[in-house]
Amino acid sequence: MIRTLGIILLFGVVFVGLQSVYTVNELQQALILRVGEPVDAVNEVGDEDPGLHFKLPFIMDVLMFDKRNLEFDMQPEEIQASDQVRLVVDAFLRYRIVNPLRFYQTVGDERGAQSRLRSIMDDSLRGVIASIPSQEVVSGQRAELMDRVQTAVEDQVARQDLGIEVIDVRILRADLPQQIAERVFQRMRSEREQRAAQIRAVGAQEAQEIQADADRQGLIIRAEARAESERTRGEGDAQRAAIYAAAYGRDPEFYAFYRSMIAYQEAIGAGTPIVVAPDSEFFDYFRSETGRN
Structure with a gap:
């Protein structure tokens, strides 16, 4: 009987001891709740204190939050630009929890944070894109557009004091909807063909x-x-x-002789029959023994 009570007492001491300690690693930050009310934060950003910690058993609970950069990826949605053209925009946001107490009080957990960030991102994207033409969104300065969206998101997060820090905002895609894109491409093709x-x-x-x-x-x-x-x-x-x-x-006589020789060469070819009277002047040099006319 005494032995049984001793074993029960030992298990009770071990159980209470386990309920009195908790461990926080370098990638986590802990929020201490006392009867459901947050009272302290451990290993939060700027106050590094990982390792073994103690708490009051059965009265205090510990909630762990990620200390690393977190990512929230929005679903693609249609947003109207300033020229009334609707665009399909796909964006994502990176953030981290810097104040677990305020984070717990405003959004509760990561699911609640994503719901709040979805609303903030949607509002910021619509506000920025509605102020510029669709052509600048599709083929303009994308870096400048993302900077404006990030500034708008940071302003809303700061006003709502969500206990998070916005690291980066990126627009993965900003294109025309498929049915509109086909009409636009057809018009562009027609314009290019005309050109x-x-x-x-x-x-x-x-x-x-x-x-x-x-x-x-x-x-x-x-x-x-x-x-x-x-x-x-x-x-x-x-x-x-x-x-x-x-x-x-x-020498007129030599000249006359030379001209006659040229005439003979041009007029008389091999096998050329010529009918000329014997006393014709054309053959005067042929009848002369001295070659004189």
């Missing part, structure tokens, strides 16, 4: 103008070349005539 047709028409007109100018310049060059050729030929003929005249003046 391409216009460019091709201008190019064809310029090509015709270049070809016409080239043809005109070709005609001018050929005409100038023919004129230069005729001038050169005329000068050559004049020089030849002058040479012939000079030669005739120096």
Whole structure:
């Protein structure tokens, strides 16, 4: 009997002892509740104190909160820009708990924090995107847009004093809805095709103008070349005539002989039949034994 009571007493002491201690690691921060009311925080940001700690058993409870950066990923939603175009925006937020007491008092736990952050993110995204055209959201300065959204989120978190710190806000995607995107792309394709047709028409007109100018310049060059050729030929003929005249003046008989030889060479070819009267002047040099006319 005494032994049994001793064992029960030992188990009771061990149980009470276990209820009196708790451990907080480096990645956690603890909130101490006394009869449901928060009274203290352990190992919170800026007050590092991990390790073994003590509490009053059965009166105090311990809630653990993550000390690392946490991520909240929003579901894609449609938001209207300043030009009344609706965009599908997908964004996420990183935050960390810096005041577990205030965090517990305002949102309770991470699920409550995500619900509150969803509302804040939605309000901030709509407020910022509604102030700028859709073109700037889709293809503009995305970094500047995210900075504005993060500033808006930080302001609301600070006003509501949620006990958290916003680390980063990112917009993963900001695109037109599928049905609108197809219409926009079709319109863009049509505009590009019209622009391409216009460019091709201008190019064809310029090509015709270049070809016409080239043809005109070709005609001018050929005409100038023919004129230069005729001038050169005329000068050559004049020089030849002058040479012939000079030669005739120096020896008329040799000149007549030379001209006859040229005429024979041009008129009489191999196998060429010629019918000429025997007393024709054309063959005077053939009848002369001395080669004189």
